Amino acid sequence: MSEYVVEAKNITKTFPTGRGEIPVPVLRGISLQVTAGEFVAIVGPSGSGKSTLLYCLSGLETVSSGEVFILEQPLSRLSRPAQATIRRDHIGFIFQSYNLIRSLSARDNVALPARLARRRVGAKAVDEALEQVSLSDRASYKPAMLSGGQQQRVAIARVLAMRPDVVFADEPTGALDTHAGGQVLDLLAGIARAGGSVVMVTHDLQAAARADRVVVLRDGATHRTLLRPRVEDVFAALAQDQPAGA
Ligand SMILES: Nc1ncnc2c1ncn2[C@@H]1O[C@H](COP(=O)(O)OP(=O)(O)O)[C@@H](O)[C@H]1O
Ligand SMILES: [Mg+2]
Numbered sequence: 001m002s003e004y005v006v007e008a009k010n011i012t013k014t015f016p017t018g019r020g021e022i023p024v025p026v027l028r029g030i031s032l033q034v035t036a037g038e039f040v041a042i043v044g045p046s047g048s049g050k051s052t053l054l055y056c057l058s059g060l061e062t063v064s065s066g067e068v069f070i071l072e073q074p075l076s077r078l079s080r081p082a083q084a085t086i087r088r089d090h091i092g093f094i095f096q097s098y099n100l101i102r103s104l105s106a107r108d109n110v111a112l113p114a115r116l117a118r119r120r121v122g123a124k125a126v127d128e129a130l131e132q133v134s135l136s137d138r139a140s141y142k143p144a145m146l147s148g149g150q151q152q153r154v155a156i157a158r159v160l161a162m163r164p165d166v167v168f169a170d171e172p173t174g175a176l177d178t179h180a181g182g183q184v185l186d187l188l189a190g191i192a193r194a195g196g197s198v199v200m201v202t203h204d205l206q207a208a209a210r211a212d213r214v215v216v217l218r219d220g221a222t223h224r225t226l227l228r229p230r231v232e233d234v235f236a237a238l239a240q241d242q243p244a245g246a
Helices: 050-057 080-090 106-116 123-132 148-161 178-193 231-239
Strands: 006-014 025-034 039-043 065-070 091-095 166-170 197-201 213-218 221-227
Touching: 006 050, 025 050, 025 065, 025 221, 039 050, 039 178, 050 166, 050 197, 080 091, 091 148, 106 123, 106 148, 123 148, 148 178, 166 178, 178 197, 213 231, 221 231
Parallel strands: 039 197, 039 213, 091 166, 166 197
Antiparallel strands: 006 025, 006 065, 213 221
8 A cells, every 4th residue: 555645746747838939837846745534735826736736636637747646656657548547446526616417416426427437336325425415315406406515515425436545626615605615625524534635726715724734836836835724824825925015
């Protein structure tokens, strides 16, 4: 068993540009380790590279240099099918926009990834996942009949049913009010407490303060790392990104 569930070693990312344009690196040498049971938040100003980092860590985006390891497997050295297998068996995703299938009930949305992956996730696991997010009574509802917070909890149940080792979340509370966002954060913290790893990008400082560790990005590099910070600590670390007097 690997010491780290996710490990990034000095990763950089530069997107291709049009002819004559000078490519600007979006990630400039980031190293990060995430252990089992750890809840890590990534914060930083808009455009600092948070989403790009999350996509590189999860293999949805390739790195330009450096390496990302998921359970000791170096992603850039794996074939595309092998990368897809790692994502399917070990990784869960939660997006700001929920990404549910509109025509399917909550239950069928939760069951879908397992069905696509031909994984043996029985009806019982699906029901348990819905129970964990307190939506057993809404299992037959389609997304349009659910609130934003309920839809995000369906997306979390969809991840829980697959029992991933690591959950990546990009602004999971970004479209939710404080109460619904709090429920989503409770569930993410619960995943970590149960031994999973959670890596969450957020611009919500209250959300970040729920994490065990907060990584503050600035211009594609790690600016600060805070352990179990209070909201004020995260705020102060981000404020240091602003020019003096701003
Ligand atoms: N697919 C892409 N192609 C080109 N540039 C991109 C792409 N994705 C992101 N970028 C650029 O990378 C920078 C960081 O973006 P992003 O990671 O989305 O930041 P954040 O999530 O912190 O707001 C931005 O300047 C953005 O324009
Ligand atoms: Mg983003």
